[in-house]
Amino acid sequence: MTLQKEFTSHKDDFSIVPVLVGALSESKEQEYGRLLSKYLADPSNLFIISSDFCHWGQRFRYTYYDESQGEIYRSIEHLDKMGMSIIEQLDPISFTNYLKKYRNTICGRHPIGVLLNAVAELRKSGLEMNFSFLNYAQSSQCRNWQDSSVSYAAGALIVH
Numbered sequence: 001m002t003l004q005k006e007f008t009s010h011k012d013d014f015s016i017v018p019v020l021v022g023a024l025s026e027s028k029e030q031e032y033g034r035l036l037s038k039y040l041a042d043p044s045n046l047f048i049i050s051s052d053f054c055h056w057g058q059r060f061r062y063t064y065y066d067e068s069q070g071e072i073y074r075s076i077e078h079l080d081k082m083g084m085s086i087i088e089q090l091d092p093i094s095f096t097n098y099l100k101k102y103r104n105t106i107c108g109r110h111p112i113g114v115l116l117n118a119v120a121e122l123r124k125s126g127l128e129m130n131f132s133f134l135n136y137a138q139s140s141q142c143r144n145w146q147d148s149s150v151s152y153a154a155g156a157l158i159v160h
Contacts, residue, residue, distance in 0.1 A: 021111040026096055029110060033092070033117025040118045041127060041159065049115050051108020053080045053136075057148025062105045073141035073149065079104055080151045084133045087155070090123070092116035119157070128160040 024032070039045050056062055056076050069075040083104055086094045095116055099109055106112070119129055133155040140149045 021108075021114055024110045024113065026113070029092070029096075029113035030117045032114045033119075034121050036114065037118040037121035040115075041122050043159070047115065047157070049108060049111045051106055051112060053083070053104070053106050053151035053153050055105040055107070055148075055150050056142055058145065059148050060105060062103070063145065064102060064104070071141070071143055072147065073138060073143065076138065076142060076149060076151060077136070080136065080153065084136070084153055084155070087112060087116065088131050088133065090116060090119045090129060090131055092120055115157070122159075129157060130160075131155055131157045 019036075021032075040047060054062070054076050056064070056072070064075070064079060065072055066075045066078060069078045079102060082102075083095070083098050083106065086098050092113055095109075095113060098104070099106070119131075122129065133153050135154045136151070137153075138149045138151050140147060142149045
């Protein structure tokens with residue numbers, strides 16, 4: 001995780017500070033979550049976590065398919081929405097377990113993990129938060145093994 005001060009931008013009444021998150025272990029997600037939690041608690045800060053969700057298809061080397069969900073695109077949606085539901089619960093351990101079980105190709109899984117761990121740290125002090133996904137889409141509806149798709153979701157964390 002790198003905080004690069006030279007790339008800090010000042011726009012109007014706030015600063016944009018990019019934080020790049022690469023591949024992290026669970027313990028590093030927890031550590032960085034703890035470090036960033038005080039900034040998340042500060043209402044003058046805005047966090048934007050960017051991630052897409054499932055990259056499905058042979059070209060992505062990921063073709064998880066639960067036939068009980070119907071067509072492939074419905075299985076992908078079900079898989080993504082399981083992960084989204086866990087994120088909405090703000091439970092970093094369950095999110096890590098979900099990723100281990102399904103290996104969903106969520107590119108921003110580590111930034112999401114850092115955020116969830118920052119939230120977990122703040123909840124210890126009684127700060128209340130909730131997360132809701134606002135939209136979900138897929139780049140295409142996969143119906144056969146030659147198709148491919150990338151899923152997208154947008155959500156918001158509200159700190160009370």
